[in-house]
Amino acid sequence: xxxxxxxxxxxxxxxxxxxxxxxxxxxxxxxxxxxxxxxxxxxxxxxxxxxxxxxxxxxxxxxxxxxxxxxxxxxxxxxxxxxxxxxxxxxxxxxxxxxxxxxxxxxxxxxxxxxxxxxxxxxxxxxxxxxxxxxxxxxxxxxxxxxxxxxxxxxxxxxxxxxxxxxxxxxxxxxxxxxxxxxxxxxxxxxxxxxxxxxxxxxxxxxxxxxxxxxxxxxxxxxxxxxxxxxxxxxxxxxxxxxxxxxxxxxxxxxxxxxxxxxxxxxxxxxxxxxxxxxxxxxxxxxxxxxxxxxxxxxxxxxxxxxxxxxxxxxxxxxxxxxxxxxxxxxxxxxxx
Amino acid sequence: xxxxxxxxxxxxxxxxxxxxxxxxxxxxxxxxxxxxxxxxxxxxxxxxxxxxxxxxxxxxxxxxxxxxxxxxxxxxxxxxxxxxxxxxxxxxxxxxxxxxxxxxxxxxxxxxxxxxxxxxxxxxxxxxxxxxxxxxxxxxxxxxxxxxxxxxxxxxxxxxxxxxxxxxxxxxxxxxxxxxxxxxxxxxxxxxxxxxxxxxxxxxxxxxxxxxxxxxxxxxxxxxxxxxxxxxxxxxxxxxxxxxxxxxxxxxxxxxxxxxxxxxxxxxxxxxxxxxxxxxxxxxxxxxxxxxxxxxxxxxxxxxxxxxxxxxxxxxxxxxxxxxxxxxxxxxxxxxxxxxxxxxxxxxxxxxxxxxxxxxxxxxxxxxxxxxxxxxxxxxxxxxxxxxxxxxxxxxxxxxxxxxxxxxxxxxxxxxxxxxxxxxxxxxxxxxxxxxxxxxxxxxxxxxxxxxxxxxxxxxxxxxxxxxxxxxxxxxxxxxxxxxxxxxxxxxxxxxxxxxxxxxxxxxxxxxxxxxxxxxxxxxxxxxxxxxxxxx
Numbered sequence: 001x002x003x004x005x006x007x008x009x010x011x012x013x014x015x016x017x018x019x020x021x022x023x024x025x026x027x028x029x030x031x032x033x034x035x036x037x038x039x040x041x042x043x044x045x046x047x048x049x050x051x052x053x054x055x056x057x058x059x060x061x062x063x064x065x066x067x068x069x070x071x072x073x074x075x076x077x078x079x080x081x082x083x084x085x086x087x088x089x090x091x092x093x094x095x096x097x098x099x100x101x102x103x104x105x106x107x108x109x110x111x112x113x114x115x116x117x118x119x120x121x122x123x124x125x126x127x128x129x130x131x132x133x134x135x136x137x138x139x140x141x142x143x144x145x146x147x148x149x150x151x152x153x154x155x156x157x158x159x160x161x162x163x164x165x166x167x168x169x170x171x172x173x174x175x176x177x178x179x180x181x182x183x184x185x186x187x188x189x190x191x192x193x194x195x196x197x198x199x200x201x202x203x204x205x206x207x208x209x210x211x212x213x214x215x216x217x218x219x220x221x222x223x224x225x226x227x228x229x230x231x232x233x234x235x236x237x238x239x240x241x242x243x244x245x246x247x248x249x250x251x252x253x254x255x256x257x258x259x260x261x262x263x264x265x266x267x268x269x270x271x272x273x274x275x276x277x278x279x280x281x282x283x284x285x286x287x288x289x290x291x292x293x294x295x296x297x298x299x300x301x302x303x304x305x306x307x308x309x310x311x312x313x314x315x316x317x318x319x320x321x322x323x324x325x326x327x328x329x330x331x332x333x334x335x336x337x
Numbered sequence: 338x339x340x341x342x343x344x345x346x347x348x349x350x351x352x353x354x355x356x357x358x359x360x361x362x363x364x365x366x367x368x369x370x371x372x373x374x375x376x377x378x379x380x381x382x383x384x385x386x387x388x389x390x391x392x393x394x395x396x397x398x399x400x401x402x403x404x405x406x407x408x409x410x411x412x413x414x415x416x417x418x419x420x421x422x423x424x425x426x427x428x429x430x431x432x433x434x435x436x437x438x439x440x441x442x443x444x445x446x447x448x449x450x451x452x453x454x455x456x457x458x459x460x461x462x463x464x465x466x467x468x469x470x471x472x473x474x475x476x477x478x479x480x481x482x483x484x485x486x487x488x489x490x491x492x493x494x495x496x497x498x499x500x501x502x503x504x505x506x507x508x509x510x511x512x513x514x515x516x517x518x519x520x521x522x523x524x525x526x527x528x529x530x531x532x533x534x535x536x537x538x539x540x541x542x543x544x545x546x547x548x549x550x551x552x553x554x555x556x557x558x559x560x561x562x563x564x565x566x567x568x569x570x571x572x573x574x575x576x577x578x579x580x581x582x583x584x585x586x587x588x589x590x591x592x593x594x595x596x597x598x599x600x601x602x603x604x605x606x607x608x609x610x611x612x613x614x615x616x617x618x619x620x621x622x623x624x625x626x627x628x629x630x631x632x633x634x635x636x637x638x639x640x641x642x643x644x645x646x647x648x649x650x651x652x653x654x655x656x657x658x659x660x661x662x663x664x665x666x667x668x669x670x671x672x673x674x675x676x677x678x679x680x681x682x683x684x685x686x687x688x689x690x691x692x693x694x695x696x697x698x699x700x701x702x703x704x705x706x707x708x709x710x711x712x713x714x715x716x717x718x719x720x721x722x723x724x725x726x727x728x729x730x731x732x733x734x735x736x737x738x739x740x741x742x743x744x745x746x747x748x749x750x751x752x753x754x755x756x757x758x759x760x761x762x763x764x765x766x767x768x769x770x771x772x773x774x775x776x777x778x779x780x781x782x783x784x785x786x787x788x789x790x791x792x793x794x795x796x797x798x799x800x801x802x803x804x805x806x807x808x809x810x811x812x813x814x815x816x817x818x819x820x821x822x823x824x825x826x827x828x829x830x831x832x833x834x835x836x837x838x839x840x841x842x843x844x845x846x847x848x849x850x851x852x853x854x855x856x857x858x859x860x861x862x863x864x865x866x867x868x869x870x871x872x873x
Contacts, residue, residue: 309488312487316459316480
C-alpha cells in the first residue's frame with residue numbers, strides 16, 4: 001500500500017449528521033489580557049483537500065457531511081448564536097476552510113461573521129482560499145479578523161512527504177501577504193511531530209518553522225499531533241510505527257523558541273496525544289494549560305525519571321527505523337563492514 | 338569477504354576473513370558506527386518519494402556502495418545479487434508479527450545466496466536472537482538493549498522486568514555466545530526451542546519456519562551428535578521431518594513374509610539396547626531372514642531396522658511418559674500404513690508394550706506381548722513361538738538379507754539410484770561395520786557413528802553413472818579439501834555432512850564428505866565445500 005492509497009480507504013468515513021459539531025467556551029490572552037473565548041465548529045461538506053487526497057494526520061473528515069445544505073448551516077448558526085455569551089474572542093471553525101465558498105457560501109460566511117459582537121474573530125482556511133476581495137469583505141464585518149492557516153511546517157519536504165499537505169511554504173507566504181495587506185491578523189498552526197519524523201527531527205522542524213513564520217501580526221499556535229480516528233497516522237500508530245511527541249519535546253520547544261505562542265491542548269497527556277510516562281503527564285499538562293497566563297510556571301516543573309528515557313528515545317530512535325537518503329545510510333555504515 | 342564455517346539450517350557461523358569479525362555478531366552503535374545525519378541536511382536532494390519505513394507504504398530501497406563490500410537495505414524489492422550484506426530495513430515493525438517476519442525473511446533468503454548475510458537493526462534482545470539467528474539473521478545491534486537500559490528494564494532470555502540494569506548488552510553478548518556454540522555443535526535447534534517458549538509470537542515463528550521445509554532443510558546436516566526432541570515443535574524439526582519424508586519418498590521395504598513391529602529403546606542405536614538384545618534372542622530362533630523389523634517411535638514415526646543407524650535414528654532422545662499425543666500417534670500410523678502398503682507382507686506381528694495398544698487397534702494384528710512388558714519371559718516366548726509357527730526355524734538366505742538391508746540404506750541415503758551400489762555386490766563384515774564388495778574391490782562401507790555409507794572411488798563411479806550427489810569441480814586433482822571457489826555446480830540434494838562425489842565433465846575425480854549444502858557450494862566463493870576422502 002502506498003501513501004496515495006490512503007484517501008480511498010479512509011476518506012469515506014464521513015458523517016450523516018447536519019447539526020453543529022461543537023461549541024465551547026474558554027480563555028486566551030488578547031493584547032496582554034486574559035479574554036473569554038467562544039469557539040464554534042460548523043459541520044460543512046468539509047475540507048476540499050480531503051476529497052482529493054488529504055493530510056496524513058487528519059481525521060476531521062469524520063465531522064463532515066457532503067450532503068449538508070445551506071439551510072442546515074443557517075440552523076447551525078441559529079444554534080450557535082443561542083449559545084453565544086458575548087465573549088470577546090470568537091473562533092469560527094469548519095472541518096475545512098471557512099473561506100472556501102463550496103463549504104460556506106460567501107454571502108453566508110459574511111452573515112455569520114456579522115452575527116457575533118466580538119473584538120477578535122478567528123476563521124480558518126487553506127491558503128488557496130485567501131483572496132484579497134474575500135478578506136476585504138470580511139474585515140468589514142468584524143472589529144478584528146484573524147485568518148488561521150494550518151501551515152504545519154515551514155519545510156516543503158515535510159509538507160510534501162510527511163504531511164501530504166497539498167501546498168507549499170510559498171503558497172502560505174502569498175496568503176500571508178494578502179492577510180497583512182488587509183490589516184487582518186494571522187494565526188499559524190504548526191505541528192509538533194508530523195508522521196515519519198523522529199522525535200529530534202520533529203523538535204528541529206518545529207523550531208525552524210517557528211523562526212520562519214515569526215511576525216508581530218501572527219499568532220503562532222503549536223499543535224502537538226494527536227492520533228485521530230480514521231487518519232492514515234492511526235494506521236502507523238497502531239503498528240507501533242508512530243509515537244506521539246513527548247511532553248518533554250514540547251517543553252523543549254517552548255523553552256528554546258523566543259516567539260510568543262499558544263499551545264493546542266488537544267489530546268495532551270493522553271495515549272493518542274503528546275504524552276510522557278503516565279506519571280508526570282497531568283502535572284505537565286496543567287502547567288502547559290496555564291502557561292499562557294504565567295509563563296514562569298514551566299520553570300517549576302520537576303524532572304521525572306522518564307526524562308532520561310526520552311533522551312534515550314531520541315538517541316536510539318534513528319537506529320530503529322530505516323529512513324534517510326542513500327548518503328546518510330552510507331555514512332552510517334561506512335567503515336564498519 | 339565472508340567465510341562461513343558452520344551452518345545448521347539457515348543459521349550460520351563464520352567471519353570476515355580480512356577484518357576478524359565473527360558472525361553472528363552484535364554491532365555496537367557507539368563505535369565504529371556513526372550517528373546518522375539528519376535528512377534536513379539533504380532536503381533538496383534526491384530523497385525517495387516513499388519513505389524507507391514503514392514497509393507497507395511501498396518503501397523503496399536505497400543502496401550503499403562502500404569499497405569492497407556492498408550493503409543493501411531491503412524491504413520487499415528484488416535484492417541486488419552483488420551485495421554481501423542485506424539490511425532488513427523495517428525489522429522493528431515486524432517483531433511480534435511472526436507471519437510477516439518469517440515471510441519476509443524467507444522470501445529474501447530465497448532470492449539471495451545461502452552464505453550472504455542479513456542484518457536486522459534495532460531488534461536484538463537476549464530473548465529473540467536465537468530464533469532470529471535460526472531464521473537466518475546474522476547481524477544484530479545493541480540499540481534495543483541500550484534503549485531498555487534507559488527505560489529501566491532488565492532483559493533476560495525469557496522476559497524483561499523492572500530493574501536498574503546497565504547490563505542488557507552484556508546479556509545479549511552472552512546469549513550470542515550460546516547461539517554461536519549452538520551452531521558450532523549442531524544444537525542450535527534445541528536452544529531455539531527453549532528460547533521461543535517465552536513468547537507466543539516466537540513459537541509461531543518457529544512453527545511457520547517448520548512449514549518452510551524446502552527453504553530451511555538444505556542447510557541442515559544429515560548427521561550429527563545428540564538430538565533432544567523435547568517439545569511439540571521438535572516433531573517438525575527439519576532433520577526429523579526429513580527422515581519421515583524419506584521413508585515415504587526414498588524407501589521401499591524388502592520382500593519378507595513377516596512384518597514385526599517393535600518398540601523403541603532408550604539407548605541408541607536400538608540394537609545396542611537391552612530390550613532389543615532380548616528380542617533378538619527370541620527372533621533369532623526363528624527364520625529371521627523372513628522377518629522385517631520396524632521400530633515404531635516418536636518423533637521419527639517408523640524406523641526400519643536397516644535404517645537404525647541413520648541420523649537421527651541413533652541420535653534422538655525424547656521424554657517418555659508412556660502417554661502418546663494424537664499427533665505422535667497419527668505420525669506413527671501414517672508411516673506404518675505406508676510401509677505396510679509398500680511391502681508384500683503375509684503376516685504382521687506386533688510386539689509392543691501396552692501404551693502402544695493404538696497400533697494394534699489400528700491394524701488388528703497379533704500382539705505377542707498381550708499387554709505384558711516386551712522383555713518379559715512370557716511375551717518373548719510367545720514372540721518366538723509365533724514366529725516359528727509362521728516362518729519355521731531354518732535360517733534362510735543371509736547374504737540376500739544383508740544385501741537387501743544395505744541396498745535400502747543406500748537408497749535412503751542417496752535416493753533412487755543409490756541401491757545400484759549393491760548391484761552384483763556382496764556384504765562382508767560384522768554388524769554394523771559392513772563393507773560391500775564387488776569383484777574384489779570395495780565400493781563402500783557403513784561408518785557406524787555417522788550412520789551412513791562412506792564411498793570408495795569404485796562406489797563413486799556408480800553414483801557418477803547414476804548422476805546423483807555430484808559436485809562438478811574445475812579440472813584439478815582434489816586433495817584434502819575442495820573449496821567452494823572450485824565448485825562449478827552441485828546436486829541441490831546434497832546437505833552438509835552428506836557423502837558426495839567429485840566430477841569434472843563426466844569424469845569422476847574423487848569422493849568425499851560435503852561441508853556445505855549443494856546450493857551453497859554452487860553459490861559461495863569461500864570456505865571448504867567438500868572434504869575429500871579418495872581421489873582418482
